[in-house]
Amino acid sequence: MKAQLDLVGLVVADMARSLAFYRRLGLDLPADADQQPHVEATLPGGLRLAWDTVDTVRSFSPDWQPATGGPQIALAFLLDSPVEVDAMYQQLTEAGYEGGKAPWDAFWGQRYATVHDPDGNEIDLFAPRLD
Structure with a gap:
């Protein structure tokens, strides 16, 4: 299997x-x-x-320790449009969550942004560009 x-x-x-x-x-x-x-x-x-x-x-796992040196995982969330990427990034950062990288037009054809969840994990927001 x-x-x-x-x-x-x-x-x-x-x-x-x-x-x-x-x-x-x-x-x-x-x-x-x-x-x-x-x-x-x-x-x-x-x-x-x-x-x-x-x-x-x-x-x-009594000896477990959190990772050090930066985020160890990234989760990517697909949104319906580039406008929604911008809006979600703004909503999250205005709510006090740390922005990692403001929305930008990535060369691979997506609108992309990164925020961090409360534990420092990278959360990517993306949508296909419409151009």
């Missing part, structure tokens, strides 16, 4: 703060999830995204 990517897991310092960020991206996450040590959401297409608190990870 060949391996199939089924779940991407994020370790978070503050579950409620992290989930608030991903709700702004449009993920449907119940309010009571904010108090849970582990949360999962099934995305369109079936891939799951999961969040675990540091305490949860250390419950089965």
Whole structure:
């Protein structure tokens, strides 16, 4: 049997703060999830995204330490248009999330921007350019 990517897991310092960020991206996450040590959401297409608190990870891996030196993962979210990339970037940065790179027209034919989630993970926002 060949391996199939089924779940991407994020370790978070503050579950409620992290989930608030991903709700702004449009993920449907119940309010009571904010108090849970582990949360999962099934995305369109079936891939799951999961969040675990540091305490949860250390419950089965006591020596776990966060990565150092910069983000170790990047998630890319497709939006419907270049205008939506600009608007989502503005919405997230105005809400206090750190912008990584303001929207630009990438040479590979997409409108692209990068923000950081509350744990420093790079979140790419992109859409095909219309020109």
